[in-house]
Amino acid sequence: MNTAEEVVLDVEGLRMRYGTTDVLREVTFRARRGEVLALLGPNGAGKTTTIEILEGFRMRSAGRVSVLGADPAHATEDWRARIGVVLQSWRDHGKWRVREVLAHLGAFYAGYTTERVPRPWDADELIAAVGLTGHADKKIRMLSGGQRRRLDVAIGLVGRPELLFLDEPTAGLDPQARREFHELVRGLAGSRETTILLTTHDLDEAEKLAGRIVILDGGRIIADGTAEELARRITGEDEVRWTLDGQRFTRSTRDSTALVFDLFERHGRRIGELEVRRSSLEDTYLALVRQAEGAAR
Numbered sequence: 001m002n003t004a005e006e007v008v009l010d011v012e013g014l015r016m017r018y019g020t021t022d023v024l025r026e027v028t029f030r031a032r033r034g035e036v037l038a039l040l041g042p043n044g045a046g047k048t049t050t051i052e053i054l055e056g057f058r059m060r061s062a063g064r065v066s067v068l069g070a071d072p073a074h075a076t077e078d079w080r081a082r083i084g085v086v087l088q089s090w091r092d093h094g095k096w097r098v099r100e101v102l103a104h105l106g107a108f109y110a111g112y113t114t115e116r117v118p119r120p121w122d123a124d125e126l127i128a129a130v131g132l133t134g135h136a137d138k139k140i141r142m143l144s145g146g147q148r149r150r151l152d153v154a155i156g157l158v159g160r161p162e163l164l165f166l167d168e169p170t171a172g173l174d175p176q177a178r179r180e181f182h183e184l185v186r187g188l189a190g191s192r193e194t195t196i197l198l199t200t201h202d203l204d205e206a207e208k209l210a211g212r213i214v215i216l217d218g219g220r221i222i223a224d225g226t227a228e229e230l231a232r233r234i235t236g237e238d239e240v241r242w243t244l245d246g247q248r249f250t251r252s253t254r255d256s257t258a259l260v261f262d263l264f265e266r267h268g269r270r271i272g273e274l275e276v277r278r279s280s281l282e283d284t285y286l287a288l289v290r291q292a293e294g295a296a297r
């Protein structure tokens with residue numbers, strides 16, 4: 001099979017029930033090798049529950065789950081070595097130094113080297129890749145929140161995972177660190193070797209990084225596709241704003257080029273401050289969630 005077509009994540013009819021409440025219902029999606037998938041949804045939608053089931057940290061109530069060809073509920077250490085996890089928050093090893101903790105954790109992966117994937121990732125190279133050069137000898141408790149988050153990502157990557165789970169990876173990062181993190185993810189994804197599943201509440205981030213967006217709401221998948229596909233499903237309309245003789249106008253249209261052309265033909269230089277705004281993933285997301293919640297009522 002062509003590796004680009006290899007299905008790395010295969011989830012079908014996944015259900016999770018706590019007591020008498022279903023928090024995941026009939027969740028079905030797939031990811032192919034090298035894809036970056038963003039799992040979006042309101043607080044309590046079931047994102048962390050889904051990810052933790054895929055990581056093998058929670059037992060599902062029903063459904064079929066295959067991750068790198070195995071059922072995470074019965075996974076082996078070999079399987080675990082191929083997976084990287086960055087949790088929402090992880091506070092530990094405060095007295096350890098950055099290089100030390102990465103070398104130590106990395107050592108666990110040495111036995112899982114394959115011809116295709118040498119393990120672990122060299123500590124200093126990894127420290128450079130996540131932008132922590134200069135902090136390698138610092139104790140972890142001396143790092144800032146953002147530096148700590150970069151270390152979390154490095155810990156997730158130290159075993160050179162084939163599949164990486166990132167739960168809100170950029171929460172608390174400053175804009176520069178966020179951009180550097182985005183470049184790191186793009187680099188990993190660019191090699192088409194690492195499949196990435198990330199959750200985020202930052203829709204701009206999802207749009208930038210993910211080839212596919214899966215939206216969960218109330219434990220169900222309400223949308224699955226590229227950002228463009230989802231946008232087309234919802235509105236397909238652009239918003240055009242302009243001023244005419246100083247007065248402001250706004251109109252939604254499916255053909256902003258024709259509207260703008262018409263405006264200039266009719267009013268020429270009297271048009272000022274022209275702006276065409278295509279619907280963002282945020283507009284689409286909010287519309288989809290509103291629609292799903294309206295239907296559920």
Ligand SMILES: Nc1ncnc2c1ncn2[C@@H]1O[C@H](COP(=O)(O)OP(=O)(O)OP(=O)(O)O)[C@@H](O)[C@H]1O
Binds near residue numbers: 042044
């Ligand atoms: N151990 C548990 N027992 C009972 N209910 C739980 C348990 N863990 C999670 N839940 C419930 O399951 C639902 C989904 O929670 P989950 O943490 O997966 O949501 P999420 O989409 O990750 O939310 P957030 O964006 O806030 O992180 C929530 O209603 C939550 O209260």
